[in-house]
Amino acid sequence: MLYLVGLGLSDETDITVKGLEIVKKASRVYLEAYTSILLVDQSILESYYGRSIIVADRETVEFDSNDPSESNELLRYAATEDVALLVVGDPFGATTHADLVLRARHLGIPVSTVPNASIMSGIGACGLQLYNFGQTVSMVFFTDNWRPASFYDRVRENRQIGLHTLLLLDIKVKEQTIENMMRGNKVFEPPRYMTVGQCARQMLEIEEEKGEGVYGPDSLxxxxxxxxxxxxxxxxxxxxxxxxxxxxxxxxxxxxxxLGRRAHELERDFARGFAVDKETWDTLWARDYGKQDAPAAPQTDDNAEEKEDAKVQASL
Known part of the structure; x- marks a missing residue:
């Protein structure tokens, strides 16, 4: 059996009771350590769980057609024993794990999932209501010759219907330079984590290139x-x-x-508590937010069904 166990967002205590029971009984316990990270060290997890943990990097979890034996390590063991893969947040917060489940199914290996909190739900603590969010997008590190802007189209679509956009920021763990990859050198760069400041600057750079006015320097x-x-x-x-x-x-x-323009006044008041400049926040909100970007929905008659029944009765 392959178990995908969500660990939540923060530390060793965020695991669910069900997840902890699985970890304690599994023959092997892996920690997926490249799509996200916990805020505590591996040693703290091992002490709390009472188990040794094997770090599973990209080569261990993802399928590699050039070296299928390595990428199938988890599945090779899961075919004959209980294997737990610990995932920061929720197991299906990354497409990597959906691919792993599909490969397990293809091999006839049973899979069980233990969900947990993820950034997709935890972001509600910023004061914005989750049902007012649109498509989630990722922002990757720009380089001198690579500035991907595919995220912009989905940001625009969210904006057009007034919804918020959650941006997940790039994480570089166990990454190689192009030169080392070409030479086959197993030399990895130090970990890097994108900051909000870097994300905001890249967002404004792409907006300047596109010139579509989706978001600008004064956007909240x-x-x-x-x-x-x-x-x-x-x-x-x-x-x-x-x-x-x-x-x-x-x-x-x-x-x-x-922020999307259809934001509610409760969202305004909640998020205002985190504002750098509350006067600026209030001014821009009054000018640009709490409005409907999308066309109004067709009006419906709440009594239409009753009126139709009355017509039928009158014709009898």
Missing amino acids: AIGAARVGGRNEKFVAGTLKELCDSDDALGPPLHSMVL
């Missing part, structure tokens, strides 16, 4: 750090203000939310 956004942790932090303000918010937010992991 919320920076989030260590969501779900004991020292989680939020900073609300304009994209321009968030470019300089890293000191206030502190260490990783960071996320960012672009």
